[in-house]
Amino acid sequence: MNILVCVKQVPDTTEIQIDPVKNTLIREGVPSILNPFDGYALEAAARIKDADPGTTIHVLSMGPEQAKAALKDALAIAADTAWLVSDRVFGGSDTLATSYILSETIKKIEEEAGPFDAIFCGKQAIDGDTAQVGPEIAEHLGYPQVTYGLSAEVDGGRLKVTKETDDGQEIVGIPLPCLVTFTKPSYDPRFPTVKRKMAANRAEIAVITAEGLPGINTEHIGLKGSPTKVRKTFVPQKKTGGVKIKEDTGEASAKKLFALLSDANIV
Numbered sequence: 001m002n003i004l005v006c007v008k009q010v011p012d013t014t015e016i017q018i019d020p021v022k023n024t025l026i027r028e029g030v031p032s033i034l035n036p037f038d039g040y041a042l043e044a045a046a047r048i049k050d051a052d053p054g055t056t057i058h059v060l061s062m063g064p065e066q067a068k069a070a071l072k073d074a075l076a077i078a079a080d081t082a083w084l085v086s087d088r089v090f091g092g093s094d095t096l097a098t099s100y101i102l103s104e105t106i107k108k109i110e111e112e113a114g115p116f117d118a119i120f121c122g123k124q125a126i127d128g129d130t131a132q133v134g135p136e137i138a139e140h141l142g143y144p145q146v147t148y149g150l151s152a153e154v155d156g157g158r159l160k161v162t163k164e165t166d167d168g169q170e171i172v173g174i175p176l177p178c179l180v181t182f183t184k185p186s187y188d189p190r191f192p193t194v195k196r197k198m199a200a201n202r203a204e205i206a207v208i209t210a211e212g213l214p215g216i217n218t219e220h221i222g223l224k225g226s227p228t229k230v231r232k233t234f235v236p237q238k239k240t241g242g243v244k245i246k247e248d249t250g251e252a253s254a255k256k257l258f259a260l261l262s263d264a265n266i267v
């Protein structure tokens with residue numbers, strides 16, 4: 001199996017603060033981490049490799065030079081090779097432009113790494129939180145997709161994916177090549193070994209720029225190629241404790257509720 005895992009470097013949102021004046025994220029001094037859902041996607045790929053050691057795991061990230069740190073984390077955990085796609089002209093890209101750039105880069109990497117049997121993504125990035133990029137990559141490449149994956153195993157020429165649903169779990173067979181997005185499974189992903197960490201620190205990461213993607217349509221990248229327009233950002237007001245109605249009878253509670261709603265001109 002030849003698997004590519006898309007990984008994003010994200011700010012550690014447990015430590016992020018909002019600028020009370022500008023209503024933007026204060027990113028300065030906030031540590032960056034490998035998006036946790038991408039860690040689950042990487043673990044799913046690593047488990048396929050445990051079962052079939054002939055498997056190769058590639059990781060790809062789009063972002064600035066510092067995103068190499070997330071790629072090195074992925075190399076330390078389980079990946080064999082890592083690629084960064086980075087260029088100033090990609091700045092301002094929304095999810096549609098990001099997924100387009102990633103899918104064009106995937107085609108480029110395949111020239112060197114061979115065709116991928118499966119592309120794995122996290123369900124969502126914990127900063128942007130849209131959960132759009134994985135499904136959009138599948139659309140750009142024309143691949144079948146399964147979302148909310150918990151685990152995956154190779155089953156002949158197909159992938160057998162256990163996925164989370166509202167009611168529990170479902171097992172879905174999907175032909176290769178395909179794309180799967182992963183959510184949090186019941187187990188923890190593996191930790192890197194010291195040996196792998198040292199090798200990852202020394203690893204050279206290939207950087208692909210816009211020039212390296214001659215087929216890319218520049219109308220579809222960056223701010224110009226992004227149909228999403230952010231009109232306003234704001235910090236949602238914290239909910240207050242509310243009012244608890246606890247009269248002696250249901251009827252009395254209903255009357256009190258009606259009185260409150262009536263006073264507030266809601267009914």
Ligand SMILES: Cc1cc2nc3c(=O)[nH]c(=O)nc-3n(C[C@H](O)[C@H](O)[C@H](O)COP(=O)(O)OP(=O)(O)OC[C@H]3O[C@@H](n4cnc5c(N)ncnc54)[C@H](O)[C@@H]3O)c2cc1C
Nearest residue numbers: 006062092094095098121122124125128129130131132133
């Ligand atoms: C108008 C607009 C302008 C923007 N401008 C900028 C900008 O200038 N700079 C900037 O950094 N962001 C910018 N963004 C944010 C950027 O679009 C998102 O970070 C990006 O599209 C990923 O979306 P997401 O975080 O919601 O990921 P999701 O869709 O939630 O991520 C799902 C999965 O897709 C994969 N994935 C997502 N992003 C990447 C990535 N970069 N590399 C590899 N895999 C990935 C991962 O596997 C991830 O788990 C902008 C967004 C908008 C709407």
